[in-house]
Amino acid sequence: MNATLRLARAELRKLFTTRALPVSFAIAIVLAVGSVIIQAMVAGKNGAAPLGTDANVYQMLKFGAVTSVVMLILGILAAGGEFRHRTIVPALLATPSRGRIFAVKVAVIAGLGAAFSAAVFGLGLGTVALELSAHGIHHLPAGIGSLYLGTVIASACFGMIGVALGALTRNTIGAIVAAITWALFIETVILNAVAPGLEKWLPTGAATGLTNAPGHGHSLTPAVAGTVLTGYAIVLLLAAIRTTMRRDVA
């Protein structure tokens, strides 16, 4: 096995030997399945779209926010945690190549984000199909494939953004609080109200273009949204690589 593959396996071992990953994955899965069941229960009531309509199915499949936030946190913990717990020291002693360690960490988190979000979406989609078939509905909207792909891309990108933020700040708690505050409050609440034309070009706005129903509101198209979000991930990763390569490890 070559050195890069060994490093990737070690990175996965790090992730799976702490509590953060199983706990956050379990929470995401419960939220995904639970939200489908709740959406099905309230369908057609209080102005909600009737069960089985395109709007109802898309609403039930909005998992992108949950999987993206989970991967953002895991990315921050994977990179920032190395500095918080100073496990970066044995990591660099075993593999004295900062560039390779960083690149492998980014690739592993992106891959994990894609696999995890695909699994959650698949599980949610299966629950939706069961729920609908129980009510005699046997068709799904055509845009589900695009939504599936968008959720996977958004989760992978947010995982990479998390790695970049963790490496830049080296402070897991601070980075998580700042990132969640930005994504769920500053961007989604304040900027969305004040400057909706700008908000859709920002990371959470771009992710919305990927993970919401096709043609949702004033969002970017999935192709543009994917490009914009990938661009943010790349810019932040380049900044993180620059500081990671230069800084002394205390």
Added chain:
Amino acid sequence: MSTISFHKLTKRYGPVLAVDDLSFDVHAGRVTGFLGPNGSGKTTTLRILLGLAAPTSGTATIDGLAYHQLPDPVRQVGAALDSNTLHPGRSAAQHLRVITTATGLPRRRVDEVLGLVGLSDVAGRRVGGFSLGMRQRLSLAGALLGDPDVLIFDEPLNGLDPDGIRWIRGLLRSPSAQNRTVFVSSHLLSEVAQTVDDVIVLSRGRLMAQTTLSELTARTSVIRVRTPDASRLAGVLMAAGIQVRLVDNSTVEARSATADAIGLAAADAGLVILELSRQDEDLESLFFDLVNQNQQDYQNQEIAA
């Protein structure tokens, strides 16, 4: 066997000069103590050697190569810098398995080194519940994983109880450490005096002494001589190859010499000796003399500036 070399190594953090033009070699196959008070630059020097910090200038190499250039670092160098480089949520075995997975070392090495450091019984326990001594042992286990020729330990005795100190001393003198190049830092000479062959003393980032422990021990033997003409006696003893220090007009201190040699040299020169007494220092006093000499020089420079 491997040699560690430092050549004109300097590290500056803004206005602070942490390591000042340091040049010395750590000889292969010997246990070398790297001594100096806290803040003297030992850890910074080791971090530069291990590629964790970049030098401002100069080089730090192992067998002529920077750490990141070593073809198989984990099998060539084992380093334990401190016990706070462990994730509290991982078990002892998991911590070591991450290293063996990343480096391709055989899995059986995890059990072997855990047995070697006496942690087999707690291999599955989370590190967060470990005592400082257990964490130190686990750090050392990580250093021993690759069965390397070079071992580098930074203050391995820090915070340990007497049992832990005895254990680490035993490890450094054990067959598993023999025939390796061992470089171990400490802020107290007495901590490592039982285990080291060579001694390197650092103060304020500067090299103050590089010697063998036996030579350093010889330096602690001091003979105080009172005579009516101390300066002349000092000249006579120096001419006889004896290391002397003129204390005042009537007193000379001689090191590394016997009372017989001093008496005979004085008699040959026709000098009267009023008193001749042995006043041995302990090793720690000599160490502090070496360290404080530089600190006094530094203070004098500051006053002059």
